[in-house]
Amino acid sequence: xxxxxxxxxxxxxxxxxxxxxxxxxxxxxxxxxxxxxxxxxxxxxxxxxxxxxxxxxxxxxxxxxxxxxxxxxxxxxxxxxxxxxxxxxxxxxxxxxxxxxxxxxxxxxx
Amino acid sequence: xxxxxxxxxxxxxxxxxxxxxxxxxxxxxxxxxxxxxxxxxxxxxxxxxxxxxxxxxxxxxxxxxxxxxxxxxxxxxxxxxxxxxxxxxxxxxxxxxxxxxxxxxxxxxxxxxxxxxxxxxxxxxxxxxxxxxxxxxxxxxxxxxxxxxxxxxxxxxxxxxxxxxxxxxxxxxxxxxxxxxxxxxxxxxxxxxxxxxxxxxxxxxxxxxxxxxxxxxxxxxxxxxxxxxxxxxxxxxxxxxxxxxxxxxxxxxxxxxxxxxxxxxxxxx
Numbered sequence: 598x599x600x601x602x603x604x605x606x607x608x609x610x611x612x613x614x615x616x617x618x619x620x621x622x623x624x625x626x627x628x629x630x631x632x633x634x635x636x637x638x639x640x641x642x643x644x645x646x647x648x649x650x651x652x653x654x655x656x657x658x659x660x661x662x663x664x665x666x667x668x669x670x671x672x673x674x675x676x677x678x679x680x681x682x683x684x685x686x687x688x689x690x691x692x693x694x695x696x697x698x699x700x701x702x703x704x705x706x707x
Numbered sequence: 708x709x710x711x712x713x714x715x716x717x718x719x720x721x722x723x724x725x726x727x728x729x730x731x732x733x734x735x736x737x738x739x740x741x742x743x744x745x746x747x748x749x750x751x752x753x754x755x756x757x758x759x760x761x762x763x764x765x766x767x768x769x770x771x772x773x774x775x776x777x778x779x780x781x782x783x784x785x786x787x788x789x790x791x792x793x794x795x796x797x798x799x800x801x802x803x804x805x806x807x808x809x810x811x812x813x814x815x816x817x818x819x820x821x822x823x824x825x826x827x828x829x830x831x832x833x834x835x836x837x838x839x840x841x842x843x844x845x846x847x848x849x850x851x852x853x854x855x856x857x858x859x860x861x862x863x864x865x866x867x868x869x870x871x872x873x874x875x876x877x878x879x880x881x882x883x884x885x886x887x888x889x890x891x892x893x894x895x896x897x898x899x900x901x902x903x904x905x906x907x908x909x910x911x912x913x914x915x916x917x918x919x920x921x922x923x924x925x926x927x928x929x930x931x932x933x934x935x936x937x938x939x940x941x942x943x944x945x946x947x948x949x950x951x952x953x954x955x956x957x958x959x960x961x962x963x964x965x966x967x968x969x970x971x972x973x974x975x976x
Contacts, residue, residue, distance in 0.1 A: 624738035642764030645735055646772050661730040664737065667744060669713075671737025672730055 603689045604656065610635055611647050612656060612686055615676045622676040623662070648676065656682030714743040715755050718762035725766045735765065774798060847920040855887070874912065888915030899965040901952060908966065924949075926960040926974045940971040 604612070614630040615622040627648075628639045651657035662673035678686075697704065719736065726732035739761060746754035775795045808815040843849040855877070857867045869877075874889040881887070889912040897906045913929040922928065923943055933941050942964065944953075953959045963970050 624735065625742045640764040640768075641735075641739065641761040642766070642768035645765055646768040649772070659731070661734065667741060668737035669740045671733045671740065673737065674731060674734035 603692060604651075604654075604685050607643070607647055608651055608656070609686060609689055610637070611644070612651065612678050612682055615657065615678050620675070623673050627676065651682065654681075654685075655679060656685055712744050712747065714740055714758045718759050722762040722766055725769060771798075851885075852918070853884075855884075878914065886914055886918045888912050888918040890915050895967040897952075897964065897966060898968075899963070904952075906948065923974075925957050929974070940966075940969055941974045942966065942971045944973060 610631060611627060614627045614634070617630055617634065618626050624641070624644065628641065628644055631637050631639050631644075648657060648659075652659065656679055657676055658679055659674045659676050662675050664670050664672040719739075722739075723736060726735060739758060743754050743758050746757055774791055775798070844852060846852065855869070857869060857873075858865050859867060868891070869889060871889065874887070877884070878887050891910045893908055893910070894905055895908040897904050913931065913934045916922070916928050924946065926943070928943070929941055932938060944959075944964075949955060949959065960973060962973055964973055965971070
């Protein structure tokens, strides 16, 4: 996977939300998790756009689920973070941890 | 009638047309329906508004993504359309310029004001130059019209007028001109009908209208008998004055107006 640099902030948040939701990671659940845990209101346009981009990068994959009448006969789409996606998250976290280190006297606070 | 469980038709149909016909796109419509139903259970109006906003955001993001895709390094796909990359760079440039300007509002306001004043001043100057120098006079064969005046540089007069006597000499003796007219511009008080007003007037020879190639809309031009000493005063009024003061009434021809105290018979407009 020839990616360059690190994943963006919003990409990280979406992947982390998917991981938090475990087996229930589909569109409405991901946006609800982002709003609840990250206090971030997400437009559906931005969310589906970043999900497409993460799939192109190979960090996320999805499976088409069942359809029901509540969804107007449209199927669900279950998302899952791939192994390269987890690697990318780890790399981002390592980089941030390195940059955060020894800065507690400045950045730790309320 | 609106079914509260169904999202608004127009944005849903519009979004359906924008999205590809595959299962992933179908799932987006399903997600929106599901969320709409949950929201509509508590507040239908807010839910409808939410649906419109989100459908619009999805549609616009898809357009932006398609346009910006050629600049994203991660994709291995070929650029989908020719010209996309150029358009993408243009959009990025505009966004960058907009953000930069927004960050320094003082500079932006000063620059915009300077530009506005500059453009406005240039427009005003060009309007004058265009009207006076570039646009031909509104007469037939305007390029054949020539102004004639006298000068006495030895006496310090660069431009002096022409007496009626010299004018008649030119008219009768000089063959260089096809015709020659005489006029003196001034201002007069127009009284009589309605409010008195100060108007621009021109005292002119009969031939001036032939020189300019114009004819009155109503009435007639000056007659030869009206150009001799002690002839009755006659006048033509401009179309603008005719419209403004006399309400474009054709029957004003032949009536009398007071110009600076003199009764003048009107003969045309």
